[in-house]
Amino acid sequence: xxxxxxxxxxxxSCAGGSVRVxxxxxxxxxxxxxxxxxxxxxxxxxxxxxxxxxxxxxxEALVKTLKNGCAVSVFGELVTSPGKxxxxxxxxxxxxxxxxxxxxxPLQKKRHSFEFLRTIAHLRPRxxxxxxxxxxxxxxxxxxxxxFQTRDFLYxxxxxxxxxxxxxxxEMFRVTTLDAKRLLQEDGREDFSKDFFGDETHxxxxxxxxxxxxxxxxxxxxxxGPTFRAENSNTSRHLAEFWMxxxxxxxxxxxxxxxxxxxxxxEVIQAVLSxxxxxxxxxxxxxxxxxxxxxxxxxxxxxxxxxxxxAIEVLKGKSKGFTFPVSWGADLQSEHERFLxxxxxxGPVVVTDYPKDIKAxxxxxxxxxxxxxxxxxxxxxxxxxxxxxxxxxxxxxxxRRLMEAGLPLDRYKWYLDLRRFGGVPHSGFGLxxxxxxxxxxxxxxxxxxxxxxxxxxxxxF
RNA sequence: UCCCCGGUAGCUCAGCUGGUAGAGCAAGCGGCUGUUAACCGCUGGGUCGUAGGUUCGAGUCCUACCCGGGGAGCCA
Numbered sequence: 005x006x007x008x009x010x011x012x013x014x015x016x017s018c019a020g021g022s023v024r025v026x027x028x029x030x031x032x033x034x035x036x037x038x039x040x041x042x043x044x045x046x047x048x049x050x051x052x053x054x055x056x057x058x059x060x061x062x063x064e065a066l067v068k069t070l071k072n073g074c075a076v077s078v079f080g081e082l083v084t085s086p087g088k089x090x091x092x093x094x095x096x097x098x099x100x101x102x103x104x105x106x107x108x109x110p111l112q113k114k115r116h117s118f119e120f121l122r123t124i125a126h127l128r129p130r131x132x133x134x135x136x137x138x139x140x141x142x143x144x145x146x147x148x149x150x151x152f153q154t155r156d157f158l159y160x161x162x163x164x165x166x167x168x169x170x171x172x173x174x175e176m177f178r179v180t181t182l183d184a185k186r187l188l189q190e191d192g193r194e195d196f197s198k199d200f201f202g203d204e205t206h207x208x209x210x211x212x213x214x215x216x217x218x219x220x221x222x223x224x225x226x227x228x229g230p231t232f233r234a235e236n237s238n239t240s241r242h243l244a245e246f247w248m249x250x251x252x253x254x255x256x257x258x259x260x261x262x263x264x265x266x267x268x269x270x271e272v273i274q275a276v277l278s279x280x281x282x283x284x285x286x287x288x289x290x291x292x293x294x295x296x297x298x299x300x301x302x303x304x305x306x307x308x309x310x311x312x313x314x315a316i317e318v319l320k321g322k323s324k325g326f327t328f329p330v331s332w333g334a335d336l337q338s339e340h341e342r343f344l345x346x347x348x349x350x351g352p353v354v355v356t357d358y359p360k361d362i363k364a365x366x367x368x369x370x371x372x373x374x375x376x377x378x379x380x381x382x383x384x385x386x387x388x389x390x391x392x393x394x395x396x397x398x399x400x401x402x403x404r405r406l407m408e409a410g411l412p413l414d415r416y417k418w419y420l421d422l423r424r425f426g427g428v429p430h431s432g433f434g435l436x437x438x439x440x441x442x443x444x445x446x447x448x449x450x451x452x453x454x455x456x457x458x459x460x461x462x463x464x465f
Numbered sequence: 466u467c468c469c470c471g472g473u474a475g476c477u478c479a480g481c482u483g484g485u486a487g488a489g490c491a492a493g494c495g496g497c498u499g500u501u502a503a504c505c506g507c508u509g510g511g512u513c514g515u516a517g518g519u520u521c522g523a524g525u526c527c528u529a530c531c532c533g534g535g536g537a538g539c540c541a
Contacts, residue, residue, distance in 0.1 A: 033500050040500045053501070072491090089501055112476060112491050113502050119533060120476070175539090210541090235539055236466055248541065327537090338537075391541065436541030449534090461532085 005079065011047035019084045019092055025052065026077040026102065028130055031113050032070045039067055043078065043094075046129070049136055049282045053085065053093040054078050066101055072113060073130075075103030118452050125456060125465045133291065136283035137453055140276055140445055144437075145228075147275035148249055151268055152226045157251060160218040160225040162211030167203055167415065175234035176206035177244075207232035212434060213366075213419055215252035216395060219430050220422050226251040228437075236460050240449040241387065243438060245458040252432035258368070258377040258394040261431035262354060265381055265390050266307060268435075269352070274303050276444050284445075292446025298384065299444070307352035312375065315340075315355050318348060335362045338387060345382045353382045365405040366419075367393040368429075379433065386443050392433025399423040 007026045027045030038058065044051035056067050070076065077100045085093040110124050111131065121128040128134040149159065165179050181200040196204040211227035218225035231248040251264065277284065277299055288295040310318070319330040319340050328337040336344075336355070345353045360369055360376040367376035381390035396402045402423055406416055413420070441453035451457035456465045 031501070031503090033498085033503060035498050035500070035503095036496095038499070040503090042501070055499080085499090087499060087501070107492055108475065109491090110475065114476075114490060115502080116476065122533095231541080233540075237539060238466085239537085239539095240535080242540070246541070388541065434541065439541055 007045075007077070009047040010043070010045050010050075010052045013052060013082060013092065014048060014050060016082070016092070019082050021082055022079070022097075023082045023094060024077065024079045025054075025094065027051070027075070029070060029072055029074045029076060030130075031072055032074070034068050034070075039063075039070070041070060041076070041078075043076065044130070044135070046135060046138075048139075049132060049286055050090070053087070053090050054080070054096050054099070055093055056096045056099060060096065060099065062099070067099060070101065071105065073105035073109040073111060074101060075105075076100060077102050118449060122451060122457070129455070132286065133447075134452070136280075136286055137441070137445055137447065138455065140280050140283050141441055141453065141455075143276050143279040144272055144440065144444060147272040147279075148228055148437075150275065151271045152224075152251065155224070157224040157226045158218065158222045160211075160215060160222075160227050162208065162214040162227040162229060162250075164208055164230065165201070165205050166208045166214075167201075167205060175236075176209055177232050177234045179205040179207060209233055210434065211248070211250050212252065212432065215250050215432060216419070216422060216430065219252040219254040219432070220427065223255070224251070224253045238460060240451070241439065241442070243450055243454060243457055243459060244463075246450075246454065247437035249435040249437055250432060252430065254428050254430045256394075256431045257429055258356065258379060258431055261392055261394060261433060262309070262356070262379055265379070265392060265433050265435075266354070269381070269390070269440075270303050272440065273299050273444065277303070287446045295446035302352055302383070302443075305351055307354045307381065308349045309354045309356070310344075311357045312336075312355055312359065313357065315344060319343065333359050333361065341382050341387050346384045351384065355380045355382065363393070365409040365411065366395050366402070368396045369401055369405070377431075381433075383439075383443050386439055389439045389443065390433050390435045392431065394429065394431040397423055397427045397429050399427070 005022070005024045008023045010025055010027065013023060013025070025043060025045060027043045029041055030044050030051060031042040033040040039056040041054040041056065042051055043054050056063065058064070060067060078094060078096050079098040080094040080096040082092055083095050085091060087093070111127055116131065121131060121134065129138055152159070179201075182198065194204075196202070199205070208231060210231060211229065215225055215227050227248070227250045229247065230245055232245055233242075234244065235242065251268075253261065253264065284296060284299070313332065315336065316330060316332050319326070322343065326337070326339050326343075328339065330340065344355070345351065356377070356379045357370060357375040358378045358380075359374060360367070363376050363378045367378050369376055377394035379390070379392045380388050383389045396405060399420060402420060403413065406413055438450045438453050441447070442450060445453060447453050451459065
């Protein structure tokens, strides 16, 4: 008899019938009359209670030795539970111990710190919180694909290994098959011609430039893959390896881009609200008391839209001073962004038209020659979750911007070519998937919303 | 990378002004119970992050380093 997933059993309209489940014990309570086992198979937060009566042949010898962490396969009958904490339970007709657990099993039936759980990342998905995180992550992933697929976007696999550095979006990891000493020539410089790709290569910091290639052939595309930054960032919001969603749309200006970004956020949040009810209720109760409110708020209200120049005026008008001064031309600091969305608006904020000197070379220069068609979406508690722009599609302006940025034109030949051969206005944005996960779960450390975090000094598991 | 805080049993922590380590949970054994982070009793368990230093004596004070947390910068 094939095993049932516990989530399916929990969704049944009534009890009855034979079932088989397999999973790991969260708790085992043994008495003289019977044993109670809390079984979880990862399909849902709640798991299911298994009741074992002493008439089973292996009751004394094996069942009574079961404890937290054991893997078992249970055959029995799905019955209505006389207990208070669950609707159904399984009255066991047979139970096999598939995997014993050693005495030093580190997961206990109590609250563990997330710091400790990170040191046992191979076991932490068996906890309530991390189990819920993984399920929400899966649901959000599917929602991302669903959003774009229903709008005729093509999923594009952008390369992991690249030559270009997307205007220095961050420090890059070098990819090489040579050891560092052999790369050095007599003059102390490095010779990459002997390296695997015959050139200096890195892990991608963004799939955007390749996505532009896609958009200028397929109209609308998106990438969704791993991205790497070698920044020495030690914060609860940064990873060295993270997942980024990057749609790119042809014949599209910034206003349309913003509409897609707003719809995208709303749809993914709404999908998780309806697909992960039990997990979100858990987060709302144990992790972040205001989670469901802020998720519903993000779905039901329009983000406030302001230009960078507006934002500066708002910040200048604030009575209490900031640590960092507010002046037109300087980038918004964390405290400024937080004030805007957590105090001034109390919700998502869309900021556009930043000074061109603080933004990337590929952003479309406005007629004022001072600002570019850039957009940042800020979320309360998270900060910048989306960064996007209308791309500069005018060949002459782009060449000039590249040179001003001190970037080698020959490296960007193909990028410039896209402007010469049927170039059109196009726009896109990038969303840090783990930042979205923070917002969706109310978790406070980004290392707890990705299964295996990679950060400076740590790449375990 | 910078600033602040922390690192004591498997886990979560206590240990006051320096005097030779403690609780709860976990584990092992026993008891009890339609139980549900079950409960009760007993037992075992620690080179107090690492390396130096001050002192008759350091978990406690000093220095350096490592690791973790919070904040900042960089960004997604």
